[in-house]
Amino acid sequence: xxxxxxxxxVESTKIDARIPEGPLAEKWSxxxxxxxxxxxxxxxxxDVIVVGTGLAGASAAASMAEMGFNVLNFCIQDSPRRAHxxxxxGGINAAKNYQNDGDSVYRLFYDTIKGGDYRARExxxxxxxxxxxxxxxxxxxxxxxxxxxxxxLLDNRSFGGAQVSRTFYAKGQTGQQLLLGAYSAxxxxxxxxxxxxxxxxxMLDVVVIDxxxxxxxxxxxxxxxxxxxxxxxxxxxxxxxxxxxxLSTNAMNSNGSALVQMYKKGAYFANPAYAQxxxxxxxxxxxxxxxxxxxxESLRNDGRIWVPKKKEDAEAIRAGKKKAxxxxxxxxxxxxxxxxxxxxxxxxxxxxxxxxxERCDAGFGVGNTGLAxxxxxxxxxxxxxxxxxxxxxxxxxQMYEKxxxxxxxxxxxxxxxxxxxxxxxxxxxxxxxTSIKGLFCIGEANFSDHxxxxxxxxxxxxxxxxxxxxxxxTIQNYLxxxxxxxxxxxxxxxxxxxxxxxxxxxxxxxxxxxKRTVDSIHRELGLIMWDFVGMGRNKEGLxxxxxxxxxxxxxxxxxxxxxxxxVDLNNxxxxxxxxxxxxxxxxxxxxxxxxxxxxxGGHFREEYxxxxxxxxxxxxxxxxxxxxxxAGEGNDPELLKEELVYEFVHRxxxxxxx
Amino acid sequence: MEKSINVxxxxxxxxxxxxxxxxxxxxxxxVSTDSSFLEMIxxxxxxxxxxxxxxxxxxxxxxxxxxxxxSMYINGQPHGPDGEITTCQLHMRNFKDGETITVEPWRSxxxxxxxxxxxxxxxxxxxxxxGGFISVNTGGVPDGNxxxxxxxxxxxxxDAASCIGCGACAAACKNGSAMLFVAAKVSQxxxxxxxxVEASHRAKMMVAKMDELGFGNCTNTGACEAxxxxxxxxxxxxxxxxxxxxxxxxx
Numbered sequence: 060x061x062x063x064x065x066x067x068x069v070e071s072t073k074i075d076a077r078i079p080e081g082p083l084a085e086k087w088s089x090x091x092x093x094x095x096x097x098x099x100x101x102x103x104x105x106d107v108i109v110v111g112t113g114l115a116g117a118s119a120a121a122s123m124a125e126m127g128f129n130v131l132n133f134c135i136q137d138s139p140r141r142a143h144x145x146x147x148x149g150g151i152n153a154a155k156n157y158q159n160d161g162d163s164v165y166r167l168f169y170d171t172i173k174g175g176d177y178r179a180r181e182x183x184x185x186x187x188x189x190x191x192x193x194x195x196x197x198x199x200x201x202x203x204x205x206x207x208x209x210x211x212l213l214d215n216r217s218f219g220g221a222q223v224s225r226t227f228y229a230k231g232q233t234g235q236q237l238l239l240g241a242y243s244a245x246x247x248x249x250x251x252x253x254x255x256x257x258x259x260x261x262m263l264d265v266v267v268i269d270x271x272x273x274x275x276x277x278x279x280x281x282x283x284x285x286x287x288x289x290x291x292x293x294x295x296x297x298x299x300x301x302x303x304x305x306l307s308t309n310a311m312n313s314n315g316s317a318l319v320q321m322y323k324k325g326a327y328f329a330n331p332a333y334a335q336x337x338x339x340x341x342x343x344x345x346x347x348x349x350x351x352x353x354x355x356e357s358l359r360n361d362g363r364i365w366v367p368k369k370k371e372d373a374e375a376i377r378a379g380k381k382k383a384x385x386x387x388x389x390x391x392x393x394x395x396x397x398x399x400x401x402x403x404x405x406x407x408x409x410x411x412x413x414x415x416x417e418r419c420d421a422g423f424g425v426g427n428t429g430l431a432x433x434x435x436x437x438x439x440x441x442x443x444x445x446x447x448x449x450x451x452x453x454x455x456x457q458m459y460e461k462x463x464x465x466x467x468x469x470x471x472x473x474x475x476x477x478x479x480x481x482x483x484x485x486x487x488x489x490x491x492x493t494s495i496k497g498l499f500c501i502g503e504a505n506f507s508d509h510x511x512x513x514x515x516x517x518x519x520x521x522x523x524x525x526x527x528x529x530x531x532x533t534i535q536n537y538l539x540x541x542x543x544x545x546x547x548x549x550x551x552x553x554x555x556x557x558x559x560x561x562x563x564x565x566x567x568x569x570x571x572x573x574k575r576t577v578d579s580i581h582r583e584l585g586l587i588m589w590d591f592v593g594m595g596r597n598k599e600g601l602x603x604x605x606x607x608x609x610x611x612x613x614x615x616x617x618x619x620x621x622x623x624x625x626v627d628l629n630n631x632x633x634x635x636x637x638x639x640x641x642x643x644x645x646x647x648x649x650x651x652x653x654x655x656x657x658x659x660g661g662h663f664r665e666e667y668x669x670x671x672x673x674x675x676x677x678x679x680x681x682x683x684x685x686x687x688x689x690a691g692e693g694n695d696p697e698l699l700k701e702e703l704v705y706e707f708v709h710r711x712x713x714x715x716x717x
Numbered sequence: 718m719e720k721s722i723n724v725x726x727x728x729x730x731x732x733x734x735x736x737x738x739x740x741x742x743x744x745x746x747x748v749s750t751d752s753s754f755l756e757m758i759x760x761x762x763x764x765x766x767x768x769x770x771x772x773x774x775x776x777x778x779x780x781x782x783x784x785x786x787x788s789m790y791i792n793g794q795p796h797g798p799d800g801e802i803t804t805c806q807l808h809m810r811n812f813k814d815g816e817t818i819t820v821e822p823w824r825s826x827x828x829x830x831x832x833x834x835x836x837x838x839x840x841x842x843x844x845x846x847x848g849g850f851i852s853v854n855t856g857g858v859p860d861g862n863x864x865x866x867x868x869x870x871x872x873x874x875x876d877a878a879s880c881i882g883c884g885a886c887a888a889a890c891k892n893g894s895a896m897l898f899v900a901a902k903v904s905q906x907x908x909x910x911x912x913x914v915e916a917s918h919r920a921k922m923m924v925a926k927m928d929e930l931g932f933g934n935c936t937n938t939g940a941c942e943a944x945x946x947x948x949x950x951x952x953x954x955x956x957x958x959x960x961x962x963x964x965x966x967x968x
Binding site (some may be wrong): 120121125127136137138139140141142143145146152155157177193194195196198199200201202204205206207208209210211212213227229230231235236239242243244246247249250257258281310311344347350351352353457461462464509527528531570576578579620622623628630631 | 749750752756760765771774777781784799801810830838841848851858861863865872874879882906909
């Protein structure tokens with residue numbers, strides 16, 4: 060493991076994001092004009108591993124294969140089409156200004172920086188806004204059936220945190236259609252033999268040789284065999300770590316293990332505390348629940364959020380004595396419209412979630428638990444008619460009705476915030492390269508573009524920007540120096556050691572033979588996260604969380620029970636490996652949240668708020684991305700800081716009121 | 718309103734494709750009617766693990782009806798008795814107290830069983846790899862608004878594109894045909910000007926791959942449409958046939 064140390068200790072105190080020189084609007088063009096390229100005959104001799112087949116992974120794998128690289132693509136599900144990007148509903152942003160409402164690349168950049176509460180890197184966000192338009196063109200060319208107007212041109216809708224309509228959509232299934240577009244491009248390359256697909260495989264470690272990522276260790280989920288794979292570069296697009304909370308809108312297989320593997324090999328884990336609690340999810344129904352369901356933010360275009368104005372009405376509703384429709388207009392508190400007149404129901408997600416929590420904590424919540432608010436479409440139905448509402452949101456209304464057994468055309472939906480997306484992730488520089496050479500991280504898995512809060516319809520934009528238009532360029536700047544490197548043997552000692560470490564971990568887990576199921580421990584961790592590291596955080600609570608997570612870790616490693624065999628299909632073992640890492644991430648999240656003595660975006664420290672209860676940043680002391688560096692098992696990680704220098708935008712208190 | 722019911726589950730257990738399977742009986746008491754079918758299976762698995770028994774292997778992921786991974790045959794119907802949903806969206810309120818529920822994997826020659834309720838649907842991926850795409854590389858494409866597409870065509874393409882690739886159509890078909898799956902993709906891309914260029918070639922390649930992989934022929938029984946969780950219409954099969962005939966005439 061001595062080599063691992065070498066790779067990380069070089070720049071241990073200074074973090075260099077390697078941002079190109081020049082004015083903001085010219086950085087990306089300058090970079091592309093001067094970067095190194097790889098010629099076609101050399102591309103064929105270079106192997107690239109891409110872990111993940113979501114929007115970022117599939118688009119990167121397809122684009123690099125089209126260019127001529129030899130790509131190995133790993134997929135945890137049975138097919139690349141199942142990646143959780145598929146569940147994104149509302150839309151994708153782009154600065155096309157098709158609606159002639161004043162949009163521009165700069166405005167999309169500015170809204171994203173502001174939405175992220177001035178905690179993202181200016182240069183990356185500007186590039187994101189710059190390539191956004193190309194994404195729409197690319198997807199249309201692939202046959203993505205975006206919604207159109209009667210004249211045949213593309214339609215747009217609005218999303219939170221913006222005053223323009225820049226969101227492109229395909230019914231309430233935009234993520235599905237974009238993913239199927241990337242999947243079809245990927246499938247074309249698989250058919251040609253340019254991409255080798257490994258489905259039902261899970262990455263279990265990254266292999267680092269002489270300070271460079273040279274492959275991965277992966278488990279075949281059907282046979283249970285551990286296998287080794289070499290590549291000249293490794294790209295991880297494995298998604299976010301929201302399932303640390305057990306209950307979230309993430310898919311059941313979504314996990315943060317690839318991030319923990321990279322972190323333990325020396326890549327920095329940046330801003331782990333920045334997690335997005337989404338305001339519009341279907342409320343929790345009982346203690347047997349496995350998963351929470353999101354209701355798209357696009358619903359806030361036409362739905363109005365309210366709770367009863369009077370506590371006695373809220374109490375009567377909770378007791379089942381009154382219904383939402385019994386309350387007269389004057390007895391309803393449209394609290395977002397009241398507090399944020401300029402943005403109303405379309406405030407950013409962090410603001411909307413906190414406002415819902417505030418009302419429910421104050422005793423105005425509805426539903427039998429009191430942990431719900433109404434999302435009401437009666438105004439829109441009266442104004443537009445039921446058919447128009449159905450054509451816009453039909454599939455979402457149907458989904459709601461199947462789960463809750465109530466008809467949202469007749470009675471308001473009930474919603475409550477839930478864990479949804481993680482802005483934090485593995486630290487990457489301008490080239491999307493981690494602090495380990497040759498190891499790249501894309502999509503939700505990296506920390507790059509959303510700062511402390513992500514705006515709606517920007518996750519799809521970032522995933523595809525990274526995969527189609529950024530990584531396929533920047534990775535060449537690295538690979539251009541690797542053309543002399545032959546395909547290395549997977550018998551090298553570094554592969555040997557990495558596989559042994561994985562096998563030892565699995566053997567240790569299987570040998571515990573305790574009394575608790577994996578899920579029961581994961582659920583316990585999730586409750587700690589929700590209670591102490593959720594929407595409202597404070598010093599005392601975070602310290603409690605750190606103590607409690609220690610207890611959970613001890614319980615897990617001494618009392619978990621995993622049935623079955625290790626070299627076999629074993630779902631409980633898969634889950635156990637992931638939960639072991641969720642425990643590590645949970646601790647990092649709490650640690651990061653405790654360190655950050657300010658409120659910004661999705662990170663709300665109750666001690667730091669304005670008199671009106673808004674997030675209060677501290678730019679003096681905390682205008683940095685926190686980068687946590689692994690310091691060995693049992694040791695506290697080291698905190699490194701990437702200073703966020705704002706050259707072009709003036710930081711201010713976020714204002715959605717006027 | 719939430720209440721709880723007791724049910725008896727008759728579940729197909731099979732260690733691998735080569736080992737003979739059989740039904741096992743499990744009793745589940747006090748199941749909340751607000752639970753989804755998969756949450757009920759989670760609960761059963763939790764019990765089995767606590768009894769140191771092998772949990773039931775089943776495919777699932779997004780749990781909101783869009784990834785297409787869940788794939789159970791429940792009481793003789795793919796995705797169970799409720800309409801327009803996947804198994805993960807099926808709720809226990811659709812079952813009666815005391816009911817016996819039979820759960821099997823997809824039964825189709827082209828989808829071999831991996832274990833218990835898990836099957837191998839990679840055949841669907843192979844069909845897409847054979848031609849279910851528009852041949853464009855990243856970059857160098859025209860502006861998204863360069864070609865106007867009528868709202869009617871875009872909407873119809875969207876309906877076809879709603880397919881989640883779950884395999885219910887082939888599992889429901891007495892011939893084990895994948896025609897609805899293939900037709901949905903062929904139709905989506907044939908309806909759009911950018912996909913029109915390759916439309917007949919695409920149909921030919923995808924149908925040839927479907928035949929090669931052991932899927933049966935279509936005899937228009939309509940079971941696929943009735944069981945499709947996304948309501949994909951068999952009218953797309955007519956469009957596939959048209960494109961396929963065009964391709965044959967050109968040959």
